Structure formats: C-alpha cells, structure tokens
Amino acid sequence: MTTISVLLVDDHLVVRSGLKALLGTQPDFDVVAEAASGEEALELVEQHSPAVVVMDLAMGAGMDGIEAIRALRQRNGRQAILVFTTYDSDADIVRAVDAGAMGYLLKDASPDEIFAAIRGAVQGKSVMSAPVASRLFQQLRNPDEVLTPREAELLSLLTEGLSNRELGQRLFISEATVKTHLAHIYAKLGVETRAAAIATAIRREGMR
Amino acid sequence: MTTISVLLVDDHLVVRSGLKALLGTQPDFDVVAEAASGEEALELVEQHSPAVVVMDLAMGAGMDGIEAIRALRQRNGRQAILVFTTYDSDADIVRAVDAGAMGYLLKDASPDEIFAAIRGAVQGKSVMSAPVASRLFQQLRNPDEVLTPREAELLSLLTEGLSNRELGQRLFISEATVKTHLAHIYAKLGVETRAAAIATAIRREGMR
DNA sequence: TGGTCTCTCAGCCTTTTGGCTGATGCTGCT
DNA sequence: AGCAGCATCAGCCAAAAGGCTGAGAGACCA
Numbered sequence: 001m002t003t004i005s006v007l008l009v010d011d012h013l014v015v016r017s018g019l020k021a022l023l024g025t026q027p028d029f030d031v032v033a034e035a036a037s038g039e040e041a042l043e044l045v046e047q048h049s050p051a052v053v054v055m056d057l058a059m060g061a062g063m064d065g066i067e068a069i070r071a072l073r074q075r076n077g078r079q080a081i082l083v084f085t086t087y088d089s090d091a092d093i094v095r096a097v098d099a100g101a102m103g104y105l106l107k108d109a110s111p112d113e114i115f116a117a118i119r120g121a122v123q124g125k126s127v128m129s130a131p132v133a134s135r136l137f138q139q140l141r142n143p144d145e146v147l148t149p150r151e152a153e154l155l156s157l158l159t160e161g162l163s164n165r166e167l168g169q170r171l172f173i174s175e176a177t178v179k180t181h182l183a184h185i186y187a188k189l190g191v192e193t194r195a196a197a198i199a200t201a202i203r204r205e206g207m208r
Numbered sequence: 209m210t211t212i213s214v215l216l217v218d219d220h221l222v223v224r225s226g227l228k229a230l231l232g233t234q235p236d237f238d239v240v241a242e243a244a245s246g247e248e249a250l251e252l253v254e255q256h257s258p259a260v261v262v263m264d265l266a267m268g269a270g271m272d273g274i275e276a277i278r279a280l281r282q283r284n285g286r287q288a289i290l291v292f293t294t295y296d297s298d299a300d301i302v303r304a305v306d307a308g309a310m311g312y313l314l315k316d317a318s319p320d321e322i323f324a325a326i327r328g329a330v331q332g333k334s335v336m337s338a339p340v341a342s343r344l345f346q347q348l349r350n351p352d353e354v355l356t357p358r359e360a361e362l363l364s365l366l367t368e369g370l371s372n373r374e375l376g377q378r379l380f381i382s383e384a385t386v387k388t389h390l391a392h393i394y395a396k397l398g399v400e401t402r403a404a405a406i407a408t409a410i411r412r413e414g415m416r
Numbered sequence: 417t418g419g420t421c422t423c424t425c426a427g428c429c430t431t432t433t434g435g436c437t438g439a440t441g442c443t444g445c446t
Numbered sequence: 447a448g449c450a451g452c453a454t455c456a457g458c459c460a461a462a463a464g465g466c467t468g469a470g471a472g473a474c475c476a
Binding site: 011012013014015016017018019020021022060086107108110111158159160161162163191193194195196197198199200202203 | 225227
C-alpha cells in the first residue's frame with residue numbers, strides 16, 4: 001500500500017492535533033509536518049514535498065490560506081491542496097478553487113468525508129462538502145449574481161466602513177467609478193443600501 | 209493524584225479529537241464524554257457529572273454555548289464551565305461570564321494555557337486568555353464606551369441594514385431619536401459612519 | 417431636592433450616498 | 447470584424463445620513 005504524505009496547515013494547535021489523531025487511525029496516511037501559518041507551510045512543503053496539503057483558510061496573522069495556495073501553485077508543486085475550513089462563504093469557495101484547491105471541506109465534516117477527500121485528492125479527484133458543492137452549483141445557475149474580482153475587492157474594503165472617497169483613494173480610481181461598482185454590487189447582492197451590502201457581505205459572503 | 213473528569217462540548221469532531229489528544233498527554237485529565245451540541249451536553253453532564261465542562265460557544269444548530277451554560281447553571285451543577293472558542297467578541301465574553309463561565313480561552317491558546325485553565329477552574333480560579341482579559345479590563349476602565357440597552361438594540365437592527373426611517377418604525381420612535389442614538393453609538397464605538405459602525409458591531413461586538 | 421442618566425424629539429445645515437444616463441478603452445471570444 | 451463583459455469616468459438630481467444645538471420627561475440615586 002502506498003502511504004499518502006500529508007502536511008497540515010492550521011493556526012490552531014487543537015485542530016492540527018485533532019486532524020493528526022484522525023488521520024492516524026488510517027494506515028495509509030502519514031502526517032509528515034504541521035504548519036501554523038501560510039509562510040511556514042511554504043517552507044515545509046519545500047522540505048517534505050507532501051502529496052497532500054490540508055489547509056485552513058483563516059490564519060491569524062500574515063499570509064492567509066488563499067494566498068498560500070496561490071503561492072504553492074506558482075512554485076509548481078505537485079501537491080494536491082485541500083481546503084479545510086469553518087465557513088463556506090461564496091467568495092472563499094470561488095477564490096480557493098480559483099487559486100488551485102483540489103477540494104473544499106468544512107470542519108464539521110465526518111472522518112469518512114475527510115479520508116475520502118484526501119484519498120481522492122491524490123488521484124486528482126475533486127471532493128467537496130455538500131453545502132459547498134451546492135453553493136458552487138448555485139453560482140453556476142445564477143452567474144449574474146457573481147461579483148467580478150474588482151467588485152469583490154471593493155466590497156471587501158466596504159466592510160471596513162470606508163466612504164466612497166476613501167474607497168476611491170485606496171483603489172486608485174475616481175469616486176464616480178466607486179459608485180458605479182457599488183451600484184452593480186447592490187444589484188447583485190439584492191440590496192439597496194451600503195449598510196445592507198455590508199451586512200450581507202459579512203454574513204453571507206463571509207467577509208470578515 | 210486526583211484525576212479531573214472533563215466533558216468536551218464542540219460541534220466540530222476535529223476540535224474534540226484535538227482537545228482529547230492534548231488532554232490525554234496529561235496524567236490528571238480524564239475526558240469522560242464528548243458532546244456535539246448544547247442539548248447533548250446537558251444530558252452528558254447529568255450522566256457523568258464531570259468536574260469541568262470545556263465548551264465552544266458557536267454550535268451549529270439549536271442551543272448555543274451561552275444558553276447551554278445558563279441551563280447548566282440553573283440545574284445547579286457543581287461543574288466548572290470553561291469557554292473554549294475562536295472569537296473574543298466583547299458581547300460574547302460578557303454574556304458568557306454573566307451566564308456563569310469560569311474561564312474563557314481562545315482556540316489558539318497554547319496547551320499549557322489550556323491545562324492551566326482547566327486545573328484552575330476546578331479550584332475555583334478564573335483563567336482567561338490574555339486578549340480576553342484585556343477586553344474585559346478595557347470595559348471596566350471605560351464605562352463610557354458601554355452601550356445602553358436601547359443603543360445596543362438599535363445597533364443590532366442597524367446590522368441588518370435598515371435605514372433611519374425603518375429603524376424608527378421598528379422601534380416606535382422618531383427618526384430624530386434614531387439619529388441621536390446613532391450619534392451616541394458612533395461616539396462610543398469610535399467610528400464616524402454607519403458603515404463602520406456595522407462593521408465594528410459585527411466583528412467586535414459579535415453581532416451576527 | 418438636586419444631579420445624573422437615559423430616552424425622547426426638533427430644526428438647520430453640510431456631506432454623503434444612491435439612481436440615472438451616457439461614454440470610453442481594453443480584453444477575450446466568436 | 448464584431449460583440450460582450452469589465453473597468454473606468456462624468457454630470458445631474460433627489461434622498462439619506464451626519465454634525466450641531468437645544469430641550470423636555472421619567473428614573474434613579476445621593
């Protein structure tokens with residue numbers, strides 16, 4: 001039997017131990033290293049070149065999971081990257097898949113789901129939790145409601161409470177353009193005010 | 209040596225396993241049961257009457273952690289309850305302590321912190337993570353920044369994206385009064401716009 | 417009884433936001 | 447070559463939000 005080498009990336013030690021304990025029950029998994037940050041993950045991948053990287057998206061400080069995935073992909077590693085996170089926000093799912101994640105699991109997934117996802121990942125199969133899949137499906141059905149990259153960027157800044165003027169300065173665009181983007185964002189989110197947009201963004205899109 | 213019986217309550221299996229693995233490294237801890245929900249926690253406390261209950265606040269569906277703590281306290285159990293959660297929102301901290309939690313740990317706490325907190329809890333000592341303690345301290349030092357009940361109510365509705373007019377209608381007050389409350393809220397939160405207030409409320413005050 | 421807090425309301429004025437229409441340059445796809 | 451989508455910008459106007467001052471009623475406490 002071929003063993004599958006795994007790198008765990010999560011800023012919470014408890015989660016890493018839990019995952020390690022779970023994977024330890026299976027004969028074909030071998031957790032070769034653990035990282036608590038994106039930066040550390042890059043190093044450890046270099047050192048151990050694991051077959052699979054299981055990665056959280058929300059990482060306290062520094063590089064977040066998405067950036068780490070992107071960085072790993074750019075160094076053309078052959079690792080299969082599996083997202084393992086608490087939230088299933090639309091934006092995160094799309095960005096993670098876009099960045100090159102092979103699968104997307106939620107932290108309340110059952111052990112079997114986790115095992116299957118990892119085994120599938122090394123074989124090039126894409127596995128995701130049911131809620132995640134249904135969200136992706138939803139987006140495919142309603143492409144009109146998908147934010148463009150620029151809009152998502154703006155929405156993200158919006159949730160920090162910036163004014164149109166400030167948004168323009170941050171993004172190096174005029175206030176007029178900010179307003180245009182906002183109008184599109186409101187339409188796509190189905191809201192009419194910036195307040196509602198922020199509320200929706202933080203709750204539904206998971207932008208915190 | 210007296211062993212300390214522990215009940216773990218967290219809706220994520222990985223977290224429970226991780227915690228169990230960590231506590232297993234110490235000779236004086238004995239994880240007697242695990243619950244995935246508040247309801248289950250109540251049952252298992254009844255069955256095992258553990259010395260300490262380590263509880264997450266965010267629990268998928270049904271009874272949340274705060275309610276579970278309150279319910280346990282009302283059944284006048286002698287368990288020390290320790291909150292073990294991801295976020296340190298002001299509101300959650302206050303509500304948890306108010307509900308009867310002995311300590312408040314964040315999930316990125318080190319094993320030693322966790323061990324110390326559990327051992328302290330059975331001896332009646334209150335242990336909390338540094339960020340948590342500083343937030344509580346902050347509130348005691350600046351009572352001027354504590355929202356009045358009415359203000360908190362308004363802020364909560366604000367996070368749903370309502371306009372001043374709608375807020376007035378919901379609360380049966382004039383728009384002028386809404387504006388007065390908002391001005392006070394902004395001052396207390398240290399923001400200048402409703403957008404920033406919403407962002408702060410959801411992130412810092414934990415109003416989701 | 418007086419002071420303080422909280423909640424309530426009004427008016428005035430400035431700034432910000434949102435709705436609308438129209439327009440340009442770029443990219444990618446057909 | 448042409449079309450669609452994206453990002454950019456402008457101007458105009460109405461609505462909403464925010465800053466400021468002042469003020470009254472009720473609760474609570476010293």
